[in-house]
Amino acid sequence: MQTLIKRPQNGLHGRLTVPGDKSISHRGLIFGAISTGTTRLTNFLPAEDCLSTLTALQQLGVKIDRHETTVTVHGVGLHGLTAPTQPLDMGNAGTATRLLAGLLAGQAFDSTLVGDDSLSQRPMQRVQQPLAQMGAKLDLTAGHLPMRIHGRALQSATIKMAVASAQVKSALILAALQAPTASTIIEQLPTRDHTERLLTAFGGQLNTAADGRTITVQPQPHLTGKTVTVPGDMSSAAFFMTAASIVPGSQITLPQVGLNPTRTGLLQVLQRMGGDVTVTPQASVGEPLGTVTVKAATLKPIDLGADDIPAVIDELPLVALLAATATGVSHITGASELRVKETDRIATIVAELKKLGVQITEQPDGFTIDGRPAWQVKTATFDSHGDHRIGMMMAIAGLRLTQPTTLAHAEAINISYPGFFTDLQQLCPTKEALA
Ligand SMILES: O=C(O)C1=C[C@@H](OP(=O)(O)O)[C@@H](O)[C@H](O)C1
Ligand SMILES: C=C(OP(=O)(O)O)C(=O)O
8 A cells, every 4th residue: 555645834733632552452451351340441542453462362262342442341350261262363463462472371271373474573582581480381483473372370480571671571460460479570671561550450469669670460369340541642642743843833732642651752852852842741540641732843863872762662763753854963772672673673764764865874773863954855755664653654754845755555554553644634734744
């Protein structure tokens, strides 16, 4: 699928409620499934990744009904899942794969996880090895999917994580729930804590030490179904925050965006770059929520290092685009995790931004960008490379160009944001953004 993108002459304007958070939608389904009673998810994200989790849980014997963005999960309890009759297809979803690996490792049956070509190239030892410390047995195919999970009784453990990854942490928490006594998980750096918040909300017990990265999980909780309102996805809002910052004349308002501090790295990046961003928190239960207003601004370059990365991990393609418009040199380091996402995002960011004439240099763990307000565009035909975030980032880049641009493999965007182009169009009042 190819999509044509044109510059909105007067910038982006208006108010847009972005869809529900992907990370919380995955987890809401999983916690609903392992609770007893009914869980109702509102503002659920009906994107391909979350639907992979929904279908997998149905194959594990959980009754789930969905009407657009409202989902009802009829929980079966921590020990009530049943053996699937065929391999579970996780599609493109890394989060679903890692989290379900941790859950299924402690079940009384075997299961197999498979995925698409991209997911089948992503590293799975990162869950296999720490889960083995709890006695789990996961057989990989040369370090990748297909993954055969030999469900068995797990032991508790104290585990020092080797990568800063919320997916690995969450897999370990889900496994630790099934051990006989408490387990401790020590993160390298604090990462998104949606699993911890939802586990507590469903009635489980866990303690995070003052360092923010030592988590003690109490086992065998009795989890009870509940209603969860999924906040707007900061990682989706980030595309429009970036667009409004770099397209002259813009001013947009995004209400009900999730403001969990482990996810708001892009807000800080924009503020440090001189962006015009206002955040108004609103009353909420569970996850913090608020309204973000962004106006176009002249940006300064920025340096980000390893400690900054987890809170902005999925927004780094957008950081690259922002830096490309800022006069001066930006350095992004400590971001080698980008190499093992849906694509090698360091390579795909560099390849796509070079088409715009951006002076970007690939580094082993990031990139250096010598930004300019105006680019010497070489070609206006971009490619998502099958990666939703690269596709959306280049669609936003196209809004800044005077010539129309096309985006190849735009269908990849359905992985996390099926309504992306409709929502973008809503913020372009003169309706010329898309054709
Ligand atoms: O836990 C999650 O929901 C996610 C964690 C991040 O991955 P890692 O934890 O592997 O960095 C992020 O990139 C992904 O989009 C969603
Ligand atoms: C990396 C991502 O997702 P996942 O790891 O779940 O595939 C993402 O959404 O950018």
